[in-house]
Amino acid sequence: MxxxxxxxxxxxxxxxxxxxxxxxxxxxxxxxxxxxxxxxxxxxxxxxxxxxxxxxxxxxxxxxxxxxxxxxxxxxxxxxxxxxxxxxxxxxxxxxxxxxxxxxxxxxxDTLTMLFLCCHPALSPAAAIALTLRAVGGLGTEQIARAFLLPEATLAQRITRAKKKLAGVERPFARLDDEQWRQRLEAVLHVLYLIFNEGYTSSSGPRLQRTDLSDEAIRLARSVHRLLPENSEVTGLLALMLLTDARRAARTGANGELIPLAEQNRALWDRALITEGTTLITGTLAGGLRGVYQIQAAIAVLHAQAARAEDTDWAEILTLYDRLERFTDNPMVTLNRAVATAMVAGPEAGLALAGTLDDRLAGTHRLDAVRGHLHEMAGDTDAAIACYVRAAGRTTSIPERDYLTIRAAGCV
Missing domain, CATH: 1.10.1410 (Poly(a)-polymerase, middle domain)
Known part of the structure; x- marks a missing residue:
């Protein structure tokens, strides 16, 4: 090396x-x-x-x-x-x-090196990511399972098989050359993305945010960017993290309660992080928007540029989500597109799109939470309450549960 x-x-x-x-x-x-x-x-x-x-x-x-x-x-x-x-x-x-x-x-x-070493080509991308989240991200099996939308037992078996697979490989943790770093980059970036997301919105427990995880993900993303500054997806991921983390101070109230994006005090947003993130992603645009992190960072820029929630350019955000779906079949992207669709074409259009996710997001609280929001927009309070209550019962995050319960009560 x-x-x-x-x-x-x-x-x-x-x-x-x-x-x-x-x-x-x-x-x-x-x-x-x-x-x-x-x-x-x-x-x-x-x-x-x-x-x-x-x-x-x-x-x-x-x-x-x-x-x-x-x-x-x-x-x-x-x-x-x-x-x-x-x-x-x-x-x-x-x-x-x-x-x-x-x-x-x-x-x-050795944390950064460990990231790349865990993403060994002998492992499937899903197995490498799960193993690395456990070893580097410090996430428990239950937390990783939620990130993958899988049963905990299934995820535990995946990690066990990954360890056994590496045990049978000769010198699995040998030093990497430059080409090997690049071959494993996609899995590494996905791991950092998941670690950041778990830190930004913790899947369980009394706190909305685990800043130790989000800070570590940003630190490692900066390290990867120093190694590969010319890579547009590395730059896009770092920009996405910075632009998203810029909202940290405005996301919770005095008692740790969740404050949604539309209701946040934007004066509390970190303008230095927004400027840095915007500069980073703007520098990649000459080659076009060609990657999932680039596109998500571009969406984050549009949110950051809106002085008020009502100033958000939802039409352009919807266009970017349409583009993002061509690069990934992640159901959470479709769910976010449903929200953008509702903001542009009305809640009924958003609900119709969310309805296509019943099988793929069955049992998760986020689909019900979005449906509750869209039903509330449409004025259907009974449906909104039912969705909010169902979502509150499914989340293991106390701040999210409390927020959803309050939303349901507010519809009465």
Missing amino acids: SDRRAVPDDTPLPASTEDLLRALAPQVLGTLVRRFGDFDTAEDALQEALLAAATQWPEQGRPDNPRAWLIQVAQRRMADAVRAELARRRREATAFEREVPDAVPVDQD
Whole structure:
């Protein structure tokens, strides 16, 4: 790997032990897997190291190099596991040959490398993405399953099969050359997109946003952009994240309640992020809109340019969603197009389009939430209430549940 692939970690260390361990976990896992090539054992060793840190650091103090401390502890755990399984794995010699002495500082952030390594060509794109979300994104199986619109058991089997597949590949975590980085780029970008989305709107729990995930996705997207600044989809994804994250401060109220886009105080939007994101995506337009992230970033620009919700250029947004659907069959794109259609042609037209998604989005709360909104626009309060209540019962996000419940009550 060339020197320009070594991306320094210039992110300030979090103040709390819990936040620091969460930030360092994918970096340490990346180092372990790259060195030893054993994903399962590396995960187990990482968990033991994190537990040791959570127990010892509050009493003994944080080490000068927390990441190196975690790596060394985890490596010792892996060495112990190798000794115990010598007859089956024959990895003890390799583990000790590659082990870095305690005195050697570990300064390189392996998180970005881990992203690309997990997206191995031996894996299907879906399996690679699921595995990487688990290893790098820190997402649980349930959260990943929701992102894929799959049952949790199905997703768990997919991750298990991916690990077994890599276990049978010779040197699956060898260093990559430039062409291999580009071959795996599509899967990597999709992973970052999903990590950002989970951070921007958490699928479960008491908080609407998990800023640790969205911030990490942006950081990694910036790193990929530094490596491949000429790639329009890399630029488009970074621009999309920045333009979307610019609304962060306006998305929740004083008590953490959800505030929808149309009701947000746009004076709270981060103009610096909007300017940066707009500049990035504008710089890619000479070659035309040719990718899903480019198009979504262009839609985000139109939202950002509207001083008031009623100033939004919904006709142009609908045109862009029509174009986006030619590049992807993602049902969430169609659902968003249904909203844009309603804003241009009326709620009945939007409801008709949303009705085509019954099979593809069955059981998800977002389809019912959109239908509730469109029925409310059409003045059909009974249908709106029914949809809002059904959506509230299906979401595991407390802020979303509360918002949908309030919307239903407001229709009475």
